[in-house]
Amino acid sequence: MTVFPRIEIPENLHSRVTRVLALQVLEAERDSRELLFPNEADLCLQLGVSRTILREAVKVLADKGMVEVRQRLGTRSKPRTEWNQLDPDILGWWAVGADTRFLRELCEVRLAIEPTAAGFAAVRASQQELDQIGRLLEDREAKLKNQRADEAVDAELEFLAAVVAASRNPLLEQLNRSIRRPLQTALAYTTGWRASDLVDIGAHRQLFQALRRHDGVKARSAAEKIVGLAMLSIEEAIRREDKAGLRKKTLNGAKAAQDEVSLPDPGKPQRLTRGSK
8 A cells, every 4th residue: 555655844835745646656657557546535644734735736746647536436647658748847756766767768858859959059059159058068077077976967957958059949948948857867867977988078079069160960960979878878877776786766966856755665654854855
């Protein structure tokens, strides 16, 4: 039986309850099982919240396609295929404890965005935009060389965002913004585990040089290489965890994930406290 943690923090109570319920739905999805919520009275008691707060939280998840509520049948989780996959909240919840499938899917989405954006940026970027991209690249390299991993992740996000912005395509920019939060945690997961930082830095330099030369083909190729290296890093991180016999790692290296909550043990009630992980 799934046990939901009691909510103790009064501030932002609605969002906290929504998140706790959502994380249970995600955990069920990872296990390829359907989640049947307790009846409303029992769930309110477990969470320590009112029926009004609970109903509002459930409605949010229903609007996102994550659960369905049926009279006399209660609330059940829905298959992931029916969720609003690009919803920022859902992407953020996935990032709390991203698994292999999610990390790989994220890289595949990057392949659909970044090389295309880089190709357009090569022919559309202004000199001012190129100068900004160059400064961000230098900042990222400096932080990598000084082993400031968290700051290097933030710098890479800014670099990639600047390249996409230079494509002058609002749709690509919106797609890139929608994956920023999970991308931040995924990068934090792999930064420092790359097979060769020199190769990674070289790929970013190749992208910048292609942009400066207005070479769309080489810009696309360099962007594909950057994502490919990220995919190799993910596989290496997974291999290391498997070799060490570790459980799936919660991605908490990025600032955006610092205040998330961990999934409770279904067999043991837990209390949710400020900043709990």
